[in-house]
Amino acid sequence: MAEKPTPDVADIAAIFADRARAQMFGALIDGRRLPASRLAAEAGVSAATASGHLRRMLAAGMVGVEVSGRHRFYYLADQQVAAAYEALSAMTPLPPITSLRAGTRMQRLRTARTCYDHFAGRLGVAITAALIDSAVLKPSDAHADTRRRAGDRLSAPVGAGHFVLGPRAADELPSWGVDLASVEALSRPTLRFCLDWTEQQEHLAGALGAAILTAAREREWVCDGPRPRELALTEAGADGFARLAPAISEQLAG
Structure with a gap:
């Protein structure tokens, strides 16, 4: 009997693995649509660095973007992404208070x-x-x-x-x-x-x-x-x- 294929989660896991991208996911987890400038501030990175992260998140289908005039607003692609972020949060030890x-x-x-x-x-x-x-x-x-x-x-x-x-x-x-x-x-x-x-x-x-x-x-x-x-x-x-x-x-x- 052929073995059941194992899902390759490495690429998706790598998207979450970067600290700046994780901060961006955290900022979007409440369902809001935020501009790249706000996401850069949340992640503590430059605008250029944030744009690079967002391109990767978009390519992976984990965020979407809405264009309004000259502005681009980013949002989580769906609740599956939110659930994955929440699950990772539950596995992460809370920092000491x-x-x-x-x-x-x-x-x-x-x-x-x-x-x-x-x-x-x-x-x-x-x-x-x-x-x-x-x-x-x-x-x-x-x-x-x-x-x-x-x-x-x-x-x-x-x-x-x-x-x-x-x-x-x-x-x-x-x-x-x-x-x-x-x-x-x-x-x-x-x-x-x-x-x-x-x-x-x-x-x-x-x-x-x-x-x-x-x-x-x-x-x-x-x-x-x-x-x-x-x-x-x-x-x-x-x-x-x-x-x-x-x-x-x-x-x-x-």
Whole structure:
């Protein structure tokens, strides 16, 4: 019997292996489209060096580019690239916290951040749990919560197999600012989940996860934090989430 071919991951791994390119991926991980000048600043390299890195990332199909007038804005090609970056982050030892600033940033990342285009961190897990409690999501296995299932890989997509839309989805989602019919009409899967790398529990991704984050931004319940991927909960957001599900406030305070 012929042996099954082994995927050659060396070329793709090499794209991530450069520190400057890794910084650029980190800047793009929240789904934004950024100019080369901003990516150069994030990576701490010259504009010419950044252009060379971006050409290589484009050739590998790991980023895309949108041209607007004289400007070029770069973005991650798809969620697979984001998932690969997250998986590598989970395997990388965190640098020791040697200052209040570093400790504060790690706390902000754990509390609320983006994972590509949806909520992650404690807030992302708490939102997912609230959707389960309100029957927007219905577990399809023996676990009625966000706990890690056997076989779930850290900081990686886990598909939609553990949950389906619940009986209250269409009725409850408008209070989150989301129209279920519009979400289901999109070309991407409605439900996807990731195993959160800081909380080691599942958080909602997919079209529904993206719609909930978009609605929260539009309502000004969250805003961007000081660094890429960080999210800050506003006073309106604290009140809004508390009305939707008091357990979210309890989770963030815990």
